[in-house]
Amino acid sequence: MAATAAVLEGTPKIEIRGLGRSFNKKSNVPGTKTKEKFFALKDFNLAINKGEFVAIVGPSGCGKSTLLDLLVGLSKADEGQILIDGKAIKGPDLDRGIVLQGYALFPWRTVRRNIEFGLEIKGIPAKERAEISDKFIKLVDLVGFENHYPYELSGGMQQRVAIARALAYDPEVLLMDEPFAAVDAQTRETMQDELLTIWEKTGKTIIFVTHSIEEAVGLADRVAVICRSPGSVKEVVDVKLPRPRRIGDVRNTPDFSLVSHHVWELLQDKAPEEKTPRAQIDIGEEILPDTVI
C-alpha cells in the first residue's frame, strides 16, 4: 500500500515486525488433555512515526490486549519483535506510558500522589516531583483536586488523572487501551477533544486501542484494522481529516463518513470465527498471575 510505504521512509518511532504470540489452549472436550497452540497474534506488522496518532480497531478477541501487553513489555513475544527507535524492547520502561480502560488509579493515593507514582520510580526528588505534578494537574484541568482521593472524583476526572499519570514521567509513546469505554457519551466526547489538545501540546506518539470506529477515525492520523484468528493487520487506513481537529466538527463531514464506512467494511468481512469461547481467546487475564507479579 502506498500509505504504508510512505510511512516507512525514515526510521519509524515504533516498528512492530512479524510479531507473534501464542497461548496454550485448554481442550473443551472432557477427558481429553491435548494442548493446542492458539495464536492470538501472528505475523503482525505495523510502523508508527514519531508524533503520530494511530488507532487500532478490531473485533473483540482479535488480540488487541495481547498486543498492548507486548508493547508495554509485560509479556514476551514468541515471534518477531517490537522496536522503539530501532531498539528491541526488553520489558516495561518509562519511555512508554499506558492508560488502561478501568483507570487503574491507586485508591490510597491522592490525585497528586497518583500522578507522581512513575516519578517516584524514576527516583526524582520530592520537590521536583511536586513541580511536575503541578504542571500536569493544570494540563488535565484538575486544579483544586490535588488532594482528593480517586473515589471522590467522577469517571471522567479519574480518567484525566490516569492520563496525567501516564504523561508525568514524560514517555515518548502513550499507549491507550479503550480509555474512554467506561465513561458516558458526553464525557467521552469532552475527553476525546481534551486528548487531542494534549496530544497537540505534547507531540507524543499515541497508540489508541478502541472498538469504536467513530472514535478511531475521529482521533487518529491512521487507523490500523485488525482481523482475528490470528490477529494481524488487515489494512492501515489513512484519515486525511484536517488538524487541529475537534470530533464534533468532523463527525458530520463526507470525508469522515467515507473513511468510517471503509473501516466498517473491513471489519465486516472477517476471517471465519474460530470455535473457541471468548474467555479463552481473551487470554490477557489468564496469563497475568505468573507474568505480572
Next chain:
Amino acid sequence: MKALNFVKRFLIAALPIIAFFVLWQIGSSHVPRGVISSPEKIAKAMWKAFIDPEHVLLWHTGQSLSRILRGYLLASVVGIVLGFALGTYFRSLEKLFLPFFRVCEKLNPFAIIPVFMILFGVGDKEKIAVVFWAAFWPIFFNTQEGAKSVDLSLVRSARSMGANRFKVFTGVIFPYTLPSIFTGLRLSSRVAFFMMVASETLGAINGLGWYYAQQRIVHKLSLIYGSILFITVLAILVNFLFVRLEKHFLVWKEAALK
C-alpha cells in the same frame, strides 16, 4: 450543630446501657443474697481496688496486658509475613499448606490450653503461646486473602511504569492489603483478650484472670462482677484504639465504602 448531633447520637446509643444498669440496681435487691451484686457495690469495690496503695488489681492487669501484647505482636509479625508469602510470591505453597492451616484454625483454642500447659509449663511462655495460637489465624488468613485478591490492573499499571518487584510490593500489594490486615488485627485483639483471661482462669500465678478466679474462690461477689466489667471495658478501649487507627490509616477506604 454537629456537636449537638453527636451528643444526641451518643445519648441514644448509651440509653440501653444506662437502662441496663438501672434495672440491675433495682433488681439486685430482689434476688437472694449472694447471687448477684449491685452496680453500686461493684463501683465502690472496684474504686477501692483501683486506689489500693499496693496496686494489686493494676499490677495483675499489667501482667496480663504485657503477656497479651507479647503474644499478639508475635502473632502479628508471623501472621502478616506468612500471609504475604502465601498470598503473593509463594502461591504454590498455598495449595500445600492452606488445607492444613484451615484444620489448625478449627481446633478449639480453649481445648488447647491444657496441652500448652503441659508443653510449656504454667507461666508466661504458655500464656504467650496461647495468645499467639489464637491471634495468629485471623491475622494470617486476612492478610493472605487480601494479598491474593490484589487488583491485577493496579499491578499492571505499576509494572508498566517500570516498578520492580519491591516497588510493586510496597507501592501496590501492601497498601491494597492494609484494610484486610487491619480486619485481622482487630479480630485477633479480641480473641487475644478472651484467650488470656481463659488461660489465666484455668491456671496461673498472677494476671487478671487469676485475680478474677481468686475473687470467686473467696466469693467476693462485687469484685467478681467488677472484674468482668473491667475486662470488658479494657476490650472496648482496645477496639476503640483500632477504630481510631483505621480512621487514620485508611481514610481512602473508609469513605470509599460509603
